[in-house]
Amino acid sequence: MKRTDYLSWDQYFMGIALLSAQRSKDDHTQVGACLVNDQNKILSVGYNGMPTGCNDDDMPWERDGEPLDTKYFYVCHAELNAILNYGGGSLDGARVYVTLFPCNECAKAIIQSGMKEVIYMQDKYADDDMTVASKKMFDMAGVTYRQFEPKDQTIELHL
Numbered sequence: 620m621k622r623t624d625y626l627s628w629d630q631y632f633m634g635i636a637l638l639s640a641q642r643s644k645d646d647h648t649q650v651g652a653c654l655v656n657d658q659n660k661i662l663s664v665g666y667n668g669m670p671t672g673c674n675d676d677d678m679p680w681e682r683d684g685e686p687l688d689t690k691y692f693y694v695c696h697a698e699l700n701a702i703l704n705y706g707g708g709s710l711d712g713a714r715v716y717v718t719l720f721p722c723n724e725c726a727k728a729i730i731q732s733g734m735k736e737v738i739y740m741q742d743k744y745a746d747d748d749m750t751v752a753s754k755k756m757f758d759m760a761g762v763t764y765r766q767f768e769p770k771d772q773t774i775e776l777h778l
């Protein structure tokens with residue numbers, strides 16, 4: 620008999636984004652992203668972290684303080700990492716599953732790389748100008764975005 624409680628594509632890819640987020644060293648916000656093509660093949664994954672070669676232990680993870688002593692100048696966002704991690708050529712027409720709505724900088728990278736759809740989970744910075752700017756650019760550029768609809772399915776991983 621065919622299983623009925625298998626994961627939908629959306630659940631599968633958002634699940635991979637959520638698992639990727641668990642690699643983040645950021646103690647306040649962990650973000651994961653998964654890029655998928657129109658044949659539902661995974662192209663790339665990423666999470667928010669310091670640039671390669673910048674030691675996690677030597678970099679600041681603070682949110683407040685002198686700008687140079689906070690994480691914001693340094694950390695590479697999950698979406699940008701996923702885009703840059705893709706070694707296979709064009710991302711034209713791809714979609715991105717991301718656990719937090721993209722910032723304006725990642726929105727630009729998403730648009731410029733030719734991606735067409737954003738599926739996001741949280742939108743906790745919806746009122747921030749960066750998110751308003753992201754949506755403005757997505758709307759103008761014809762990149763659609765929709766919030767992931769949780770099916771209340773729990774998966775336990777014993778790692």
Ligand SMILES: Nc1nc(=O)n([C@H]2C[C@H](O)[C@@H](COP(=O)(O)O)O2)cc1CO
Pocket residue numbers: 645647648649650666667668682690694695696697698719720721722723725744
């Ligand atoms: N879409 C995003 N992707 C990301 O990877 N990030 C990262 C950058 C930081 O490491 C963290 C946000 O830090 P905080 O301001 O919530 O403590 O999440 C943030 C956003 C929000 O725009």
Ligand SMILES: [Zn+2]
Pocket residue numbers: 696697698699721722723724725726
């Ligand atoms: Zn970003």
